[in-house]
Amino acid sequence: MDIIISNTGAVPIYEQITRQIKGLILRGELREGEALPSMRTLARDLHISLITTKRAYEELEREGFVATVPGKGCFVAPRNLELARESLMTQIEESLSQAVRLARSGGVSLSELNESLRILYQEEPL
Known part of the structure; x- marks a missing residue:
């Protein structure tokens, strides 16, 4: 591992x-x-x-x-992976909602936000 x-x-x-x-x-x-x-x-x-x-x-x-x-x-542990994935998606959506609120309040455009997300997704280690 x-x-x-x-x-x-x-x-x-x-x-x-x-x-x-x-x-x-x-x-x-x-x-x-x-x-x-x-x-x-x-x-x-x-x-x-x-x-x-x-x-x-x-x-x-x-x-x-x-x-x-x-x-x-x-x-x-034995678990329902679909349920676990759904829980993960809920957490992601909450975090992204917070990022969108911050972006809107700071005048950051959707394209700038998308670019930031793309860069972070490619570079940020787990």
């Missing part, structure tokens, strides 16, 4: 991990029942705090993406 984190961005590290693991699950790269690396292993591999990985895994579990089996670890 390849996770890339940025220490310089505005997005907290635990959230970067959470987003990337969700993406792997939604794209089918991590399948139902598949084990995730232990929190300690992930923390060591990413050179981050164990507390950060614990927070990411807790968030994933709270949202139903993973299930923890005591003494065995975290596994991709």
Whole structure:
């Protein structure tokens, strides 16, 4: 499992991990029942705090993406991927609505907004 984190961005590290693991699950790269690396292993591999990985895994579990089996670890939870994708689309629409409001209030045109989105989509790591 390849996770890339940025220490310089505005997005907290635990959230970067959470987003990337969700993406792997939604794209089918991590399948139902598949084990995730232990929190300690992930923390060591990413050179981050164990507390950060614990927070990411807790968030994933709270949202139903993973299930923890005591003494065995975290596994991709069984879920309705269509429902998960719909939830993701709702979050995207909320964020885009906020961006549109900001753009309108600042006089940013739709073409400028589209160009910004295109650039961000191509360059921003998960």
